[in-house]
Amino acid sequence: LTEAIKSSGGVPQKADSLVLIGPPGSGKGTQAARLAARCGFDHINTGAILRQEIAAGSSLGQRVEPYVRAGELIPTELLSGVMAARLRSASHAFLLDGYPRNLAQASALDQTLEELRQTIAGVIALELDDQTAAQRLEGRLVCAAEGHTYHRSLCPPSAEGVCDIDGSQLVARQDDRDLGALRSRLELFRAQTVPVIERYCESGLLMRVEATGSPERVAERLEYTLGASLSRNQPRARISRGSDRGKPGARAQSGTRRWAA
Ligand SMILES: [Zn+2]
Numbered sequence: 662l663t664e665a666i667k668s669s670g671g672v673p674q675k676a677d678s679l680v681l682i683g684p685p686g687s688g689k690g691t692q693a694a695r696l697a698a699r700c701g702f703d704h705i706n707t708g709a710i711l712r713q714e715i716a717a718g719s720s721l722g723q724r725v726e727p728y729v730r731a732g733e734l735i736p737t738e739l740l741s742g743v744m745a746a747r748l749r750s751a752s753h754a755f756l757l758d759g760y761p762r763n764l765a766q767a768s769a770l771d772q773t774l775e776e777l778r779q780t781i782a783g784v785i786a787l788e789l790d791d792q793t794a795a796q797r798l799e800g801r802l803v804c805a806a807e808g809h810t811y812h813r814s815l816c817p818p819s820a821e822g823v824c825d826i827d828g829s830q831l832v833a834r835q836d837d838r839d840l841g842a843l844r845s846r847l848e849l850f851r852a853q854t855v856p857v858i859e860r861y862c863e864s865g866l867l868m869r870v871e872a873t874g875s876p877e878r879v880a881e882r883l884e885y886t887l888g889a890s891l892s893r894n895q896p897r898a899r900i901s902r903g904s905d906r907g908k909p910g911a912r913a914q915s916g917t918r919r920w921a922a
Contacts, residue, residue: 672701673754675779679887680757680770682858683787684850685843686794686801687872688879690810692787693758695880696887703751707759709808710747711735732846734762734853741769748773754782763853767860784861785883787872791847798843802831816876 679702683689690706697704711729714722721743728735744760761767774780800813804824811818811831818824822831861867868886872879 675751675754676782677754678702678751678757678779678781679754680761680781680784680861681787682762682784682854683872684789684791684794684854685846686797687787687789688797688810688876689758689787690808691816691876692872692879692883693756694809695876696883697756699884702754702756705744705747705751705755705757705760706808707740707744707757710743712808714743732842732849734849737763737765737769741766741773744770745773745776748777757781761857762850764856764860767857781866783868783887784858784866785868785870785887786858786861787870787879787883789872793873794847795840795843801833803834804829804831 679696681689681693681696683692690708693704693706696702711722711725715726715729716722721739724739725735740760748755748757757770761770797812797815800815802811802813802818802822803809804811804827806824806827806829809824809826810816811824818831823829824831858867870879870883870886
């Protein structure tokens with residue numbers, strides 16, 4: 662992938678755009694930020710967009726706040742309008758993080774892409790079991806400004822309580838502190854988002870990546886999977902880190918249904 666990006670002047674083309682999906686605790690936000698920074702994607706972080714609107718007290722923020730607070734899905738027509746506007750403003754390839762989360766949103770995304778005459782190169786699904794997800798979420802810290810995520814023991818910031826990137830205060834999210842809310846988020850993911858993953862699997866766009874282990878290990882698997890999968894479709898798209906690292910748990914296109922109840 663990085664080779665393809667270099668050959669196009671350092672910026673990935675719109676057709677290289679990706680969607681990243683993962684259950685709560687899978688490290689999706691961390692991986693998205695890292696991949697975007699390494700490969701030059703326009704990182705579209707749905708959670709951060711919504712948090713900014715809520716913090717600003719905009720009319721949109723006021724409408725979405727009750728859903729975010731309760732850990733519920735935001736109504737499709739409300740969210741799809743926000744996302745369509747953001748996608749329209751992307752000048753090069755985007756990395757979509759936190760959207761779509763249900764089939765209605767996936768259909769809305771299809772429609773937006775069609776209107777923009779744009780395609781996506783693939784959909785990455787991070788896979789994690791519920792127990793590991795719960796352990797990770799218990800120590801999770803989020804920066805108040807941009808939603809950069811840390812973990813007290815697994816991924817601590819350089820200075821305690823302060824975001825490495827923008828220096829803002831780190832807080833535990835209310836819904837990470839509450840075990841009941843966590844359970845309902847995992848159930849919501851299984852019921853609403855897993856069907857989206859299955860749909861992308863059927864359309865041949867899906868790449869599955871195991872999300873256990875350190876963030877570095879997951880990033881390595883992710884780039885391996887991305888390079889291997891995209892190079893099948895686009896001969897010049899290949900990550901530069903070499904294929905001699907072996908297969909670090911990459912299972913692109915496998916038919917396993919990790920989250921099936
Ligand atoms: Zn931050």
